[in-house]
Amino acid sequence: MKLHELARVSGVERTLIGRVTRTPLADARARADAWLLVDDSVLPCDPRDYLGILAIGEPPHVENVPLAHGLRQLAYLDDGDVVAVDPFGNVRALYRRASQHNFILVTEQCNSLCLMCSQPPKAHDDSDRLVEHFRHIDLIDPATAELGITGGEPTLFRDGFLALIARCKERLPSTALHVLTNGRLFYYRRFAEKLGAIAHPDLVLGIPLYSDVDTLHDHIVQARGAFEETVLGLHHLDRYGVRIELRVVLHALTIPRLGRLAEFIARNLPFAAHVAFMGLEMVGLVHQHLDELWIDPADYQRELVDATSIIRNAGMSASVYNHQLCVLAPRLRPLARKSISDWKNVYLPQCNGCSTLGACGGFFQSGTKIRSRAIQALA
Amino acid sequence: MSGYRLLPFRFLRFDDARTLAVNEAGEFLFVAHDDFARFVRRELSPNTDVYLDLKAKHFLFDSDSAVPFELLATKIRTKKSFLGGFTSLHLFVVSLRCEHSCSYCQVSRVSSDRTRYDMSEETARRALDLVFRSPAPLLKIELQGGEPLLNFERVRQIIVDARERAERERRAIEFVVTTNLALLDDAMLAFFREYGVCLSTSLDGPAALHDANRPRPGNDSHARTLDGVRRAREALGPDRVAALMTTTRASLQMPEEIVDEYVRHGFTSIFLRPLSPYGFALRSARANGYTTREFLDFYVRALDRIIAINAAGTRLVESYAQLLLTRMLTPFATGYVDLQSPAGAGIGAVVYNYDGDVYASDEARMLAEMHDRRFLLGNAHRDRYETIFGGATLRTIVESSVAESILGCADCAFLPWCGADPVYHYATTGDLVPHVPTSAFHEKNFFLIRHLLSLLERDTTARDVFWSWLREEAVPLQAEVA
Known part of the structure; x- marks a missing residue:
């Protein structure tokens, strides 16, 4: 599934963000926030006070109304979805009401450079995005169950990050927020205190920890001092009542001490509600470090069984993400989650006839070439 | 660097x-x-x-x-956070009287003299005043005896008053009644149910052993206890009744039978306890007694049986091993009056005797019954909270029981998991501070910790069972069917 497409545009002088509607709207203020979605050049109503027209295929004949046309891959857009259209014709689906996997990509900057980063950071200042994020939040359906906050490193905007969380609390009070952050800035106690003070009712920070020793963690995230910042940051977050989930990516550098890392978590970070053990996503920087990182998941099942047992013995919950069920030891299958977002998961021809297909998260689109030798249809 | x-x-x-x-x-x-x-x-x-x-x-x-x-x-x-709350457990001896005459019992009296051995209404009220001065975030009141049900009127008064007061002051409170259950009737059960009271009883093993250890008129203690357990579970819920056992000389030969008796009657925990060297127990030591080594042999056999039972899918926790394992394997705090540093006597638990005397521990009260009032902290009628809990006696107990400063404990590898018991050491040697090489307290705990470490290291079945005792879940993870 594609989340963006290049369209032909006219009358779009700045980035316009609005809700998609296929059906004409009665409320004038709602029209001003809405992209009217049109099939087959047929206009269902007078389009003049809409934000603009999105046309699948050929454009209808309109004047003095912003128009994006020629869309094919975004034809799935529907009422309540949120799109951004810029003057160059980039149409991005920011939010899909039917999806469980909506997120806000806060920034593409990062203060780490993990060897296996799936979305390599960009150096330029993109803090002007914040305005777009606030509008994005305002347009989302308040009935949304969960929203991801991701990056890059979303906390880099500091007060801007805090303002985003506060805005979510105000506009989307019943939406669970899941923030992906490296947690390093919470080394600064005041920052953690300010986040705690927002008292968001349903906030979890997913924070990666890759080793029980600083040198190895720092090497994996390519940042000296990151282990210290993250570990002390975790303690600060707990002190101010912010809920934590730990995320461990499994690869050739993390597997040898995986059990020791689990022990470290159980003894030093017992307040973490959940530990997610994540398969490697074969996209981004991972290809440059494949020799250092690749290990067939079939070859680390014993280590993963031990580590998840240690976590569960400690009274914490453990999950396994991004693994096909056929690769996992039978004892680990109940811990597997369908974690790959709906817009980037696929299955293989070998999967045909597999009895567990419905429960399996499948593959990342990007991860079908380099894969475990254990892939097979299960009886 | x-x-x-x-x-x-x-x-x-x-x-x-x-x-x-x-x-x-x-x-x-x-x-x-x-x-x-x-x-x-x-x-x-x-x-x-x-x-x-x-x-x-x-x-x-x-x-x-x-x-x-x-x-x-x-x-x-x-x-060390268990120290922060100060005295949490408050034991009330509502009557010294008992209709049992157990040979190992420390202090009870078979008597019908109510005025002499029962706690009065006024004494109970004074003691409750002291309880509510405690800063502990959770107050636990344990009513014991003698046999507390012989003075049920007082049990009722204390629980009703304490509950009302806790609600008024917005304090968390829990109640336990330690009873042999022989006198338990339906009216009592209805009351316990209304107030969410837990019951703790004694079960020493199969009928012959139990009844020999615990004589009463009719010699029917075992039958009455189990009948009481059944009725209490029905009325209060299966998890509201626990039992502990006392090991006598006669127990030593039958660890498996004792453990099996607990399983047969549906208990999910057992507490294998040695005799304490106090009170009447000391006098009958020749008939009942045994060496620490003999007790430990018994414990090891019983623990093996318990592990096998768990591995087969039935949960049965041994409470002392669970305590030690929690300390060894988790980051969490566990105060246990008789095994912590500094000791919990007075600062973790305190005893209000039937006559209003306040003792640092139940063992301290028994010592007083042997005419040694070394650990008497004061009296609920005569003394203020500040004098009782801030006085020289309690300060001495605490100062003498910081294991980190005791010769022989300070450099012991097991120190972070162990503790000190000044009342025990005073009762056995006359000195609050142990002479570690000859201390039976040391011999027992050193052996048990080492034994648990050995099992953790070489026996994966035992390890999985132990971990299952530290989780809330019922069954070892190994037994899970994927």
């Missing part, structure tokens, strides 16, 4: 091959003797697994990072 430095730790040559190293927060690591020697000489290579293990568990540090110090401080603070 170049090289590495050591953080505080204790160690023990565990077996022919390995040294056990334990850090200040009770985390441990087995290290080959050679590696350990290199480690303390600061010759260990940073590229070895053992170096990384020692570093991650905070036995050494090699940079100016604050992490090892911050984490150790947090973990030690957490481990």
Whole structure:
């Protein structure tokens, strides 16, 4: 599934963000926030006070109304979805009401450079995005169950990050927020205190920890001092009542001490509600470090069984993400989650006839070439 | 900085091959003797697994990072956090009378003289005044005897008053009644149900053993206890009734039968307790007594049976092992009056005797019945809270029971998991501070901790069972069907 497409545009002088509607709207203020979605050049109503027209295929004949046309891959857009259209014709689906996997990509900057980063950071200042994020939040359906906050490193905007969380609390009070952050800035106690003070009712920070020793963690995230910042940051977050989930990516550098890392978590970070053990996503920087990182998941099942047992013995919950069920030891299958977002998961021809297909998260689109030798249809 | 430095730790040559190293927060690591020697000489290579293990568990540090110090401080603070709440457990001896005449019982009287041996309404009220002065976040009131049901009127008064007062002051409160259940009637059960009271009883094993240990008129203690357990479970819920056992000389030969008796009657925990060297128990020591070594042999056999039963899918927790394992395997705090540092006598638990005398522990009360009032803290009628809980007697108890400062304890590898018991040592040797090499308290706890470590190291079945005791879930993870 594609989340963006290049369209032909006219009358779009700045980035316009609005809700998609296929059906004409009665409320004038709602029209001003809405992209009217049109099939087959047929206009269902007078389009003049809409934000603009999105046309699948050929454009209808309109004047003095912003128009994006020629869309094919975004034809799935529907009422309540949120799109951004810029003057160059980039149409991005920011939010899909039917999806469980909506997120806000806060920034593409990062203060780490993990060897296996799936979305390599960009150096330029993109803090002007914040305005777009606030509008994005305002347009989302308040009935949304969960929203991801991701990056890059979303906390880099500091007060801007805090303002985003506060805005979510105000506009989307019943939406669970899941923030992906490296947690390093919470080394600064005041920052953690300010986040705690927002008292968001349903906030979890997913924070990666890759080793029980600083040198190895720092090497994996390519940042000296990151282990210290993250570990002390975790303690600060707990002190101010912010809920934590730990995320461990499994690869050739993390597997040898995986059990020791689990022990470290159980003894030093017992307040973490959940530990997610994540398969490697074969996209981004991972290809440059494949020799250092690749290990067939079939070859680390014993280590993963031990580590998840240690976590569960400690009274914490453990999950396994991004693994096909056929690769996992039978004892680990109940811990597997369908974690790959709906817009980037696929299955293989070998999967045909597999009895567990419905429960399996499948593959990342990007991860079908380099894969475990254990892939097979299960009886 | 170049090289590495050591953080505080204790160690023990565990077996022919390995040294056990334990850090200040009770985390441990087995290290080959050679590696350990290199480690303390600061010759260990940073590229070895053992170096990384020692570093991650905070036995050494090699940079100016604050992490090892911050984490150790947090973990030690957490481990000692049971001290923060001050006295939580308040025991009331509502009557010294009992219709049982157990040979090992410390102090009870078979008597019908109510005025002499029962706690009065006024004494109960005074004692409750003291209870509610305690700053503990959770107050636990345990009503015992003698047989407390012989003075049920007082049991009712204390629970009703305490509950009302707790609600008024918005305090959390729990109640336990320690009873042989022989006199339990439906009206009492209805009352316990209304007030959410838990019951704790004694079950020494199969009928012949139990009835021999615990004589009463009619010689039907075993039958009455189990009938009471059944009715109490029905009325209060299956998890509201617990039992503990006392080991006598006659028990030593039948550990398996005793354990099986607990399983047969649906208990999910058992507490294997040795005789205490107090009160009447001391007088009958020749008939009932045994050496610490004999008790430990009994304990090991019973524990083997318990592990096998758990591995087969039936949960049965041994409470003392569970306590020690929680300390060894988790970061959490566990206060236990008779095994903590400083000891819990007075600052973790306190006893209000039927006559209003306040003792630092139940053992201290028994000692007083032997005419040694060394640990009498005061009297609920005569003394103020500040005098009782801030006086010289309690200060001496606390000062004498900081294991970190006791010769023989201070450098013991097991210190973070162990404790001190000044009342026990005073009763057995006349000195609050133990002479560790000859202390039976030391012999018992040192052996048990070492035994549990051995099982954790070499017996995967036992290890899985032990971990299942530290989780809320019922069954060992190994038994899970995927």
